[in-house]
Amino acid sequence: MLKQPANKYRSFPPVALHDRTWPDTIITQPPIWLSTDLRDGNQALIEPMNGEQKLQMFNLLVQIGFKEIEVAFPSASQTDFDFVRHLIEQNLIPDDVTIQVLTPAREALIRRTFESLRGAKRAIVHLYNATAPVFRRVVFGLDRPGTINLAVTAAQLFNELAAEQPDTNWRFQYSPEVFTSTELDFAREICNAVLEVWQPAPERKAIINLPATVEVSTPNIFADQVEWMHRHLTMRDNVILSVHPHNDRGCAIAAAELAQMAGADRVEGCLFGNGERTGNVDLVTLALNLYTQGVAPGLDFSQINHVARLVEDCTQLPIHPRHLYVGDLVFTAFSGSHQDAIKKGFSAQSSDDIWEVPYLPLDPADVGRTYESVIRVNSQSGKGGIAFLLERDYNLVLPRRLQIEFSRMVQQAVDTHGQEMAAADLWKLFEQEYLQAVSPIKYLAHHLEEVDSQQTISVTLERDGQPATLQGQGNGPIDAFLQALNLDIRVDHYEEHSLNQGSDAAAIAYVEVTSDCISGSLHGVGIHSNIVTASLLAILSGVNRVLSHRR
């Protein structure tokens, strides 16, 4: 890299728009959406889609709710031409959907484009030519008037060819390609010249589409450019102002949002941001950003995984695990403090509240994602996440201090093998540590009697493999059992809850025990269909753990 990049690159000049209004605008409704997955997305693929894949994608886009779909560059390939014919001849375009096709400003290609649309009920024909200085100079060898002439001549041909097919409801769109690098006065001049030819009317609006063919500035500058055009275009009332952001600086989403605040009525882009180089703006993210602001986007992503898998199939491009709203990991927290906050958030959230679960801007359930993967445990995790998984999958509601104790064991385990622990792994470790702590003392049976609110217990045990029967008395079974054991062990805390409902209901008991022979405390856990037995098992689990942890 250069030490002085200014010798090779220059900063983008700001727009002199001191009375800009877009910063104070709030987006309260969705734009008109145009999916260009089948055109801009398609032209950027290693292997462009075949007819079958295009049809699959088209049906998906319709299902999602797109009403305007750019389906092809019909003069580019026989596949694209045939696809448009297929949609029209097989009557596959729903009545509320309009297809759009793209053509450069070249006579033969325009003719072929109109030919592809023969018999269509409705269509948007999209004309483009690059307008930026470097393109005028290097690619076309045209000055400003020559560039305008190219666009105007093509626009005139549009009028003629449309007149030859009067049964089609035609709409026209013009894109000054590379708008972002075009002088604003020239962009306005060429757009106005095209509009002059097309003479749009309120009931037959033209679309002026402002592409960030290459994203070259911060999104606030793009917003200024859009607001400037919004204010300076003639016939603005007869124009739908559209934007087409690409993502070269990673700001396409911001650019599209600020552009809407600046006056854009319509946004062109692709699902999950497919498209040339770094992609077109991601329409899924734009729609769900709106949704999380309480604005219905008019696009349905309630089965987002289905959409993702189909798009991956058609494009042969994988979606990144951290891709906004859809990636496999975007609703997952590994880190302890996040897990703790999410667990508390889920507990505090009720179904008719405004969504306020920490770290989750969107309820995964709204896009058809389960809570399965929200919390995953690795070496970065804490007690909250571990407790969440054990509660979600095994109905354990661990007392807080037991959570802390167990999380240390989990930490040790993940530090040793360095891998994630799924809920089943956590359960296995929990069983091993607490439920299988049956040595040196193993419970076999007990008998309990109550006389004058005093409990007498007789417990049959196995100690170091030898059978033993102990007797004890107390004001409850726990007290009586501790008397019977006659060990230097106290129960400081006791909790229980049922594990499931129905005839096979089991209870789980948790005890926290202390002893002079250990520092701090340890927990014991017991599970049994009889709650008293569960308590005795919990005490023995605690006792056995104390005996094996003895200083």
Ligand SMILES: CC(=O)SCCNC(=O)CCNC(=O)[C@H](O)C(C)(C)COP(=O)(O)OP(=O)(O)OC[C@H]1O[C@@H](n2cnc3c(N)ncnc32)[C@H](O)[C@@H]1OP(=O)(O)O
């Ligand atoms: C930003 C965008 O996404 S624009 C859309 C881009 N999409 C595509 O290009 C995909 C489909 N394209 C194709 O299949 C081919 O490029 C075709 C069929 C359109 C044209 O192919 P070819 O005739 O072989 O020409 P080629 O692709 O080399 O195009 C370059 C020529 O078109 C001219 N040209 C490029 N864009 C335009 C335009 N919008 N209007 C008029 N002429 C144009 C160039 O100046 C160049 O002319 P030259 O041959 O006189 O130097």
Ligand SMILES: CC(C)C(=O)C(=O)O
């Ligand atoms: C054809 C135009 C709209 C385009 O795709 C672009 O400029 O990026």
Ligand SMILES: [Mg+2]
């Ligand atoms: Mg593009």
